[in-house]
Ligand SMILES: Nc1ncnc2c1ncn2[C@@H]1O[C@H](COP(=O)(O)OP(=O)(O)OP(=O)(O)O)[C@@H](O)[C@H]1O
């Protein structure tokens with residue numbers, strides 16, 4: 008199943024563009040699912056439907072080839088998070104927090120993101136869809152969404168190891184003496200299931216060749232700047248972007264009106280600038296519609312204009328990926344980091360991982376065993392590519 012996430016700054020047109028590309032793909036014959044990972048769902052509004060979320064979280068049929076789903080975090084997470092949640096609720100209650108608030112607090116942070124990912128994984132596993140489009144919440148939340156399997160599995164695995172060790176020794180006795188609820192085996196079972204089965208599967212899906220991210224922008228400076236940062240952050244986590252969509256461009260007929268002529272020139276300039284900044288990603292043009300684009304038919308027509316003959320389900324660009332290479336001087340780790348600045352970049356080696364920080368994001372990249380034993384002897388940024396040199400300590404000193 009091909010998986011495409013649409014991200015971008017708040018209000019730029021993510022939901023409209025995601026729904027339009029899904030509707031167009033469905034019209035081309037792909038069995039398509041569009042799902043909203045934004046808790047402030049507006050996918051139903053764009054489709055002109057009320058997307059009832061039932062307890063099973065089943066997608067709703069929009070056209071024979073198009074299904075849609077607004078993910079309900081609470082309902083989706085219940086089977087996975089139930090025991091963990093019950094435990095947290097009992098812990099919060101014990102601390103004197105009111106029932107209703109305890110219940111709210113126990114909905115794990117990032118619950119919407121986890122739920123959306125679980126829905127993606129369920130869709131992939133069902134075999135019912137060729138193409139899944141995810142309408143994301145604004146940029147920061149998208150990054151949390153797509154990096155969650157990696158970050159959560161590291162954190163949960165550590166937590167699980169510590170808690171298991173402690174619980175095995177302490178729990179039977181502690182239950183009698185410690186004045187607070189302790190997690191029972193069912194809590195660990197839920198963490199275990201969520202962690203090993205689902206998150207591991209998701210990580211694989213996200214890092215596979217079948218997943219892409221598309222960044223929606225409008226011809227405005229602040230929007231483009233945020234998109235550039237998102238592009239770097241996504242690359243740090245090896246999440247490949249395959250296109251930028253420039254939304255709300257005046258259609259050619261608007262240029263005939265004297266009032267819009269100047270705006271049209273300025274938009275063309277921004278478009279050229281975005282093309283250069285994001286190269287080699289293609290920049291798709293989404294015209295400003297004369298009215299809001301609502302309903303499957305209008306969305307499919309809008310999608311056909313955006314993709315202009317290209318298939319929304321295709322991979323639109325093969326961006327370079329993380330590579331480990333070897334030359335006479337030792338090993339190289341090459342990580343594409345478009346738009347990264349060397350003054351906002353740190354690289355270090357810690358045990359068997361390479362720690363890379365760009366701006367406010369930091370990632371531990373696991374190294375293959377051969378490289379894990381080497382020392383870091385240099386790192387440089389070269390035209391958006393981070394090149395890290397590793398060599399045996401003695402070689403490095405030479
Ligand atoms: N190309 C377009 N032509 C006309 N109207 C548009 C276009 N793209 C988006 N809109 C309108 O702009 C508004 C915001 O669009 P949309 O909801 O798709 O943005 P969003 O990025 O998903 O917002 P949010 O960050 O709040 O989720 C909507 O009213 C939508 O109908």
Ligand SMILES: [Mg+2]
Pocket residue numbers: 021022023045049142143
């Ligand atoms: Mg939206």
